[in-house]
Amino acid sequence: MTMRHSLALALGAALALSACNKDSSAADNTGRNAADQKTNAATPMDQKNNETDARITQDIRKALIDKSELSVNAHNVKVITEHTVVTLRGPVDSTAERDTIESIAAGVAGVTRVDNQLEVKPADH
Numbered sequence: 001m002t003m004r005h006s007l008a009l010a011l012g013a014a015l016a017l018s019a020c021n022k023d024s025s026a027a028d029n030t031g032r033n034a035a036d037q038k039t040n041a042a043t044p045m046d047q048k049n050n051e052t053d054a055r056i057t058q059d060i061r062k063a064l065i066d067k068s069e070l071s072v073n074a075h076n077v078k079v080i081t082e083h084t085v086v087t088l089r090g091p092v093d094s095t096a097e098r099d100t101i102e103s104i105a106a107g108v109a110g111v112t113r114v115d116n117q118l119e120v121k122p123a124d125h
Helices: 003-020 022-027 030-036 051-066 095-106
Strands: 078-082 085-092 113-120
Touching: 051 078, 051 085, 051 095, 085 095, 095 113
Parallel strands: 085 113
Antiparallel strands: 078 085
């Protein structure tokens, strides 16, 4: 099999997989990320690189990942720390998740305030 044939097979498989996963588009944050650029909302680009803010974000991120009962959405929320103030953004599956994530962030040493902008995604019907 030539390199060209291998590449064509791989591309075909990727396209077929993409077509099968049309329902997974809800997990795509592309539209949300583009909308972030049109507002004054905090984004990961606003994350401060000083030692304290970087440690706070890292500790929150680790605590979220360690919480296996949280959804994939919850594990992937945006955590932005600016001068010890933590902003949480993104979709979560329930109000319980939203509250749990806020509690985790507020419990991290050094956090002075949590701005919880998490959005509970509508339940599938």
